[in-house]
Amino acid sequence: xxxxxxxxxxxxxxxxxxxxxxxxxxxxxxxxxxxxxxxxxxxxxxxxxxxxxxxxxxxxxxxxxxxxxxxxxxxxxxxxxxxxxxxxxxxxxxxxxxxxxxxxxxxxxxxxxxxxxxxxxxxxxxxxxxxxxxxxxxxxxxxxxxxxxxxxxxxxxxxxxx
Amino acid sequence: xxxxxxxxxxxxxxxxxxxxxxxxxxxxxxxxxxxxxxxxxxxxxxxxxxxxxxxxxxxxxxxxxxxxxxxxxxxxxxxxxxxxxxxxxxxxx
Numbered sequence: 571x572x573x574x575x576x577x578x579x580x581x582x583x584x585x586x587x588x589x590x591x592x593x594x595x596x597x598x599x600x601x602x603x604x605x606x607x608x609x610x611x612x613x614x615x616x617x618x619x620x621x622x623x624x625x626x627x628x629x630x631x632x633x634x635x636x637x638x639x640x641x642x643x644x645x646x647x648x649x650x651x652x653x654x655x656x657x658x659x660x661x662x663x664x665x666x667x668x669x670x671x672x673x674x675x676x677x678x679x680x681x682x683x684x685x686x687x688x689x690x691x692x693x694x695x696x697x698x699x700x701x702x703x704x705x706x707x708x709x710x711x712x713x714x715x716x717x718x719x720x721x722x723x724x725x726x727x728x729x730x731x732x
Numbered sequence: 733x734x735x736x737x738x739x740x741x742x743x744x745x746x747x748x749x750x751x752x753x754x755x756x757x758x759x760x761x762x763x764x765x766x767x768x769x770x771x772x773x774x775x776x777x778x779x780x781x782x783x784x785x786x787x788x789x790x791x792x793x794x795x796x797x798x799x800x801x802x803x804x805x806x807x808x809x810x811x812x813x814x815x816x817x818x819x820x821x822x823x824x825x
Contacts, residue, residue: 586800587800588800588801589801590801616800617800617801619801620800640800641776641777644770644777644779645777647770648770648771648772648777663800663801663803664749664750664751664803664804665750665779665798665799665800665801665802665803665804666800667750667781668750668779668780668781668798668804669779669798669800671769671780671781671782672769672770672779672780675768675769675770675782676769676770700781
């Protein structure tokens with residue numbers, strides 16, 4: 571859904587999953603850079619460990635401006651204190667699918683899963699079966715294939731929301 | 733915000749997939765309701781893939797609780813207030 575108000579400044583939410591797979595922090599900062607470059611206000615939510623890794627990777631806050639505790643983000647979405655134009659959910663396990671399904675049900679627009687790790691294909695099939703939008707690559711050490719997909723996705727979304 | 737540790741609970745199933753937790757609740761309770769994602773129960777907002785099942789037995793309520801790194805737990809606790817809320821607002825199965 572596009573917001574037709576010309577004063578509306580698009581907002582994005584990046585929802586981080588378990589930080590166990592190192593790829594997540596790199597992908598999150600890569601995604602954040604693309605969004606910020608496009609002038610999108612972007613908030614990152616995650617648990618303490620996930621946010622700690624992001625903070626460590628960007629200690630001076632060149633990219634990361636706003637961070638939010640994961641439970642607080644879900645509460646804000648559920649109680650309509652926040653309604654981003656797009657939410658990207660980083661997924662490498664079953665719990666990530668639950669978060670994507672939840673966010674997808676709570677926001678007025680759409681949520682998109684960014685799926686990586688060794689189980690990426692199976693997780694992506696589950697998401698697709700649940701009609702949850704996603705992009706995926708079996709990325710564990712090499713983020714290249716997923717970077718390409720993320721770039722295309724954000725380019726497409728930003729073009730629709732300018 | 734949202735700390736499950738503020739309530740007294742029993743864990744019936746741990747580190748499961750969400751699908752497994754749903755099957756567990758469906759199989760073990762005769763009184764089951766569907767709640768929407770983000771439903772507020774106690775001080776937490778329930779995460780899950782719809783349909784999200786909640787089981788009720790007397791004043792006890794059994795529900796899925798998902799953590800990003802540990803999967804989904806099925807938790808049981810006592811709360812007449814939450815039982816009544818689910819019975820009133822949930823969709824009976």
